[in-house]
Amino acid sequence: MKIEEKDDLVIINEFEIEGFIDKEQRCSICKFNLVYYDDFDAYFCPNCNCWTESKCGDPDCDYCPNRPDKPLPH
Numbered sequence: 376m377k378i379e380e381k382d383d384l385v386i387i388n389e390f391e392i393e394g395f396i397d398k399e400q401r402c403s404i405c406k407f408n409l410v411y412y413d414d415f416d417a418y419f420c421p422n423c424n425c426w427t428e429s430k431c432g433d434p435d436c437d438y439c440p441n442r443p444d445k446p447l448p449h
Contacts, residue, residue, distance in 0.1 A: 378410075378421055385410050387421050390447060402427070412446055415439070419446035 378387045378396070385394050393413035400409040402420035409418045409427060416438045418427045424447045430439035 376421065383413075387447060388449070390449070392446075400427075410446075415442045415446075417442065421447065 376388060378385065380386075380396050383393055383395070384391050385396055387410075392410070394411040397409045397411055397418065400418065401407065402409060402423055404425075405420065405422050407420050407422035410421050411418050419425060420427065424445050426442070426446060430436075430442055433439070
C-alpha cells in the first residue's frame with residue numbers, strides 16, 4: 376500500500392481523501408496509523424479498511440447516513 380499526505384489530502388493507492396494521517400492513534404488490530412476522513416468525521420485504518428467507530432444513531436447527522444461500509448473502494 377502506498378500512502379502519503381499532501382496538504383489537506385491523504386492519498387492511498389491513488390485514492391484521495393480530505394483528512395490527515397494521525398501520528399498518535401493506531402489500529403487496535405494491526406497497529407497501523409489511523410487516518411481521519413474529513414467527509415465522514417471519522418477515523419479508519421487504511422490497512423484493515425475498516426472504520427474505528429460505529430455510525431451514530433442521530434437521524435439528522437450530516438456524516439453517518441452517507442458513510443460507506445468500507446472507507447476505501449478497493
